[in-house]
Amino acid sequence: MPSAKAADLGGDCCADLEERVAELEATTARKGNRKMSLTITGQVHRVVLWWDDGHMSDTYYGLDSTNSSSRFSFLGSAKVNPKVSMGFEIMIEIEAGGTSSKVNQFDEDGKVGTQINGAAAASFNASNVDAYMGDARRVAWWIEHADIGRLTVGRFESAGVVTTVDLGGIGVVASSSFALLNGSFLVRGSAGQFYAMTWGQLVDPAANQGRTELVRYTSPTVMGFIFDASIGEAGDYWGAMLRYAGEFSGIRIAGGIGYEHINDRPTGVSFVPVVNTAGVAGPANLGVVEPEVTAWGGALSLMHVPSGLFIQGHYQAADYCCAGSNSGYWGQANPPHANGHADSVQWLIQGGIAKNWFGIGNTALYAEYGKAEDWGAGEGAGSSYAAATTAASNPLATVVGGAFVGQATVPGATAVAGVVSTEVTVWGLGITQNVDAAASTLFLGYRNFSADVLCATANCGSAATGATNNKLPTEDIHVVVGGAVVRF
Known part of the structure; x- marks a missing residue:
């Protein structure tokens, strides 16, 4: 090639190439420095959900599954020396709009914030809604010594109750919590009544290892065991847990046990020292009854690796102290239990x-x-599920005699009073299919929910409930969910 041609090739031609490289660099995620590594990871988890409450049925399309929400994470780490590392994690999940735990028979769009019997919020009922994703699950930094363990500071899961360790790989469709698929659906009566109670109020509140601002210690793995302990809030939320994983003669074993203790006094937005400073807690908050909630839970999972047969499960229990105390932990205030x-x-x-x-x-x-x-x-005379109230819509917004009262309106629903016993039975079956080449899982699952509700009075508060002999008549709800989680 003549030298003139070679010179031309290195001039005008490469200018376009350099421009393209600059454009790509401008659209590429960058690290703020070269010391800390940066990994971006996450998942998209969307489903189609069909339900039948005994009197109505419908199908909702494209919901986000609260079993394991769509999310993305920024992970950073750097070596200080051969033994010590530092890093961070920021995890953002979807929390608004059509999620499986927020929709109900009348609202296929979901809401921002608490759904039924919580803070009032309007349904989206519109396309192109912008307020959509942005709940911070984790925002924390950590420092770790290979021989001592890891210290995490920030917003993170607390150490505490351990639930099912998912060796079978079915948790994306069959969560260990019962409230995450249809928790906001209203319970139906045998005559078609919509009771002012949701399925989510009758089952576990998905509270195990709740996220909060805390300091958490995680030990190194010792003979398959890992110990965690955490303390959060003002020292009034702490817990510990011990987990294990190992394999012997083709049998994979995983499990754990944990405990947590809460004395965190709830803060109502009505406790305002200055009228125009809405939402700021004031000295009146000291009059609120201090809660005491304790919970423990254990789990055990076994898999025969050669055959693929597995069995897994858990048990958890929550104990609540002090009438008139309504914290936000472990469902204590939903509804307020006077x-x-x-x-x-x-x-x-x-x-x-x-x-x-x-x-x-x-x-x-x-x-x-x-x-x-x-x-x-509830204890004593039981708990009431009000269809309407003249108090503020937020159950934490009004205080009487040192205790929170009030409940949001459930328009047109039938109130139920004096509930002293509830039992929900859940059974289900399904299939999951991993697609390893795409880091994805397809699934289809079914769950049946049935409830037994007993009241302190024969008619559970009124003839409208249809209750006789202290028993509230309820219909089962059937839920089928199919979809995929795609990981990146």
Whole structure:
């Protein structure tokens, strides 16, 4: 090639190339420095949900699954020396709009904030809604010594109650919590009544290892065991747990046990020292009854690796102290239990087989059975589920005699009074299919929910409930969910 041609090639031609490189650099995620590594990861989890409450049925399309929400994370780490590392995690999840735990029979769009019997909020009921994603699940930094363990500071999961360790790979469709698929659906009566109570109020509140601002210690792995302890808020929310994972002679074992203790006094927005400073707590908050909530839970999972057969499950219990105390922990204030929340338990057993029969990833077939007892019940004269109230819509907004009162309106629903016992039975079955080449999982699952509700009075507060002999008549709800989680 003549030298003139070579010179031309290195001039005008490469100018376009340099411009393209600059454009790509401008659209590429950058690290703020070269010391800290940066990884971006996450998942998109969307489903189609069909439901039948005994009197109505419908299908909702494209919901986000609260079993394991769509999310993305920024992960950073750097080596200080061969033994010490530092890093951070920022995890953002979807929290607004059409999520499986927020929709109900009348609202396929979901809401921002608490759904029923919580802070009032309008349904979106419109396309191109912008307020959509932005709940901070984790915002924390950490420092770790290979021989001592990791210290995490910031917003993170607390150490505490341990629930099902998912060896079968079915948790994306069959969560250990019962409230995450249809928790905001109203319970129906045998005559078609819509009771002013939701399924989410009668089952566990998905509170295990709740996220809060805290300091958490995680030990190194010692013979398969990992110990965690955390303390959060003003020292009034702490917990500890011990987990294990190992494999012996083709049997994979995982499990753990944990405990947590809460004395965190709730703060109502009505406790305002200055009239125009809405939402600031004032000295009157000291008059609120201090809660005492304790919870513990254990889990055990087994898998025979050669055959793929597995069984897994957990048991958890929550104890509540002090009538008139309504904290936001473990469902204590939903609804407000004027006479105190009854102690509650939940357990779940799942079993099946997971094998790579088709060469694209494990296929898991499973069945499950569990119960949730007294999560919706009160002590003494029981708890009431009001269809309307003249108090402020937020149950934490009004204080009488040192206790929070009030409940949001459930328009047109039938009130239920004096609930002293609740038991929800859940059973289900389904299939998951991993697609390893795409880091994705396809699934289809079914769950049936049935409730037994007992009241202190024969008619549960009124003839409109249809109750006789202290028993509230309820219909089962059937839920089928299918979809995929795509990881990146």
